[in-house]
Amino acid sequence: MTTTHTDRIPDPAQSPERERLPVLPLLALTTAAFMGILTEALPAGVLPEMAASLSVSESAAGQTLTVYAIATGLSAIPVVAGTASWPRRRLLLTAVLTFAVANLVTAISDSYPLTMAFRLFAGVAAAVVWAGLVGYARRLAPPRLQGRAIAMTMAGVPLALSLGIPLGTFLGDLFGWRLTFGLAALISALLMVWVRLSVPEFPGRPRGEREPILAALRLPGVTAVLFTVAAYVLAHNILYTYIAAFLDANGMDAQRDVVLLVFGIASVVSIFVTGALVDQRLRLLTIAGSGLFLVAAGMLTVLAGEPFTLYLAIILWGLGWGGATTLLQTAVTDAGGERGQALLVTTWNSSMAGGGAVGGLMLSMFGPQSFPWGAVLLMIPAVVVVIGARTHAFPAERPGLEGPVYTQ
Structure with a gap:
């Protein structure tokens, strides 16, 4: 595709009259984030019925989530590099169209290989969405409100997990899993119209200005942020992926839904505070969030047998985790720009997959009580890095954002 010349595309964030957040376009980006998570995780709520319809085992049906996550993680760097010069709205519309087609095919397909192929395509589209949303949000907002714009955009992630997946599961029980995916396809199609009407077009990076994405690792602060991302996400997913086994081992099997609801509410509170x-307070919030998660994991190592302390730990965990997406994405973009975002997408999804794998090994070798110990061992160095990286990765004052910004 050709790159649209910047003179023909005004940048709202550079206009002096823009002192407020453009809510409608940002909500469209929020919905894109929502659909990225919903498309990924929706099979989890209807796995037995989906497996039966596709004539495969539940384990095989579960790989529809795995192939999505792997495709997102592996494709982030090459896809972002290859589409760096594309106009941003056109690229976002292409990704949302892929969500719509993949969900529609999943809704009508009786072929497991065909379903898996389109789940893979959807995972690649998710890499485009995750790598581009933060840059888009920053471009839409005035510099002093860019962190808030990122928070609004990324609120789609906890909303999908706390509302979208349970609602999809409920509708699947009422009307069948295929209708659920059909509705996801319809929402994606409507989102395309919303994006086209409300989100302005921005140029990609001019071809002559491309830089290797991996070169961002040499920028001050990027490596420290990515280490924090890896430790944070790995620790969270070891606990969260196997939370049912952990709760069962502590006599809380009858309260799983309540525990997850409490965690979700605490996470949403954290999103709004963040x-x-x-x-104004990125460093303080990151120290507080990582510290709360560490304290929560420490409490779960020895106090999970008591309902009161377990719920308290779950609340602290949710408060520590909910804002992490916004904080870490803001930090990596401040330090490494949009190339840093691509590295974060790869690190984040690899750590998500690693959490499931490492947690499975810990479960088979040491039992579910080992999960919080693993989280503690990961979060101690993460907290040390966050506190120590005060110059570039997590500075007390965020760097200025003057001048034109190109998204990749």
Whole structure:
């Protein structure tokens, strides 16, 4: 595709009259994030019925989530590099169209290989969405509100997990799993219209200005942020992926839904607090969030047998985790720009997959009580890095954002 010349595409964030957040376009980006998570995780809520319809085992049906996550992680760097010069809205519309087609094919397909192929395509589209949303949000907002714009955009992630997946599961029980995927396809199609009407076009990076994405690792602060991402996400997913086994081992099997609801509410509270303060207090919030998660994991190592302390730990965990997406994405973009975003997508999804794998090994070798110990061992160095990386990765004052910004 050709790159649209910047003179023909005004940048709203550079206009002096733009002192407020453009809510409608940002909500369209929020919905894109929502659909990225919903498309990925929706099979989890209807796995037995989906497996039966496709004539495969539940384990094989579960790989529809695995192939999506792997495709997202592996494709982030090459796809972002290959589409760096594409106009941004056109690229986002292409990704959302892929969600729509993949969900529609999943809704009507009786072929397991065909379903898996389109799940893979959807995972690649998710890499495009995750790598581009933060840059888009920053371009839409004035510099002093860019952190808040990122928080609003990324709120689609916890909303999908806390509302979208349970609702999809409920509808699947009522009307069948295929209708659920059909509705996801319809929402994606409507989202395309919304994006086209409300989100302005921005240029990609001019071809002559491309830089290797991996070169961002040499920028001050990027490696420290990525290490924090890896430790944070790995620790979270070891606990969260196997939370049912952990709760069962502590006599809380009858309260799984309540525990997850409490975690979800705490995470949403954290999202709102982060959104309100991230532009002025990124360092403080990151130290507080990682510290709360460490304290929660420490409590779960020895106090999970008591319902009160377990719920308290779950609340602290949710408060520590909910804002992590916004904080870490803001930090890596401040340090490494949009190339840093591509590295974060790869690191984040690899750590998600690693959490499931490492947690499975820990479960088979040491039992479910080992999960919080693993989280503690991961979060101690993460907290040390966050506190120590005060110059570039997590500075007290965020760097200025003057001048034109190109998204990749």
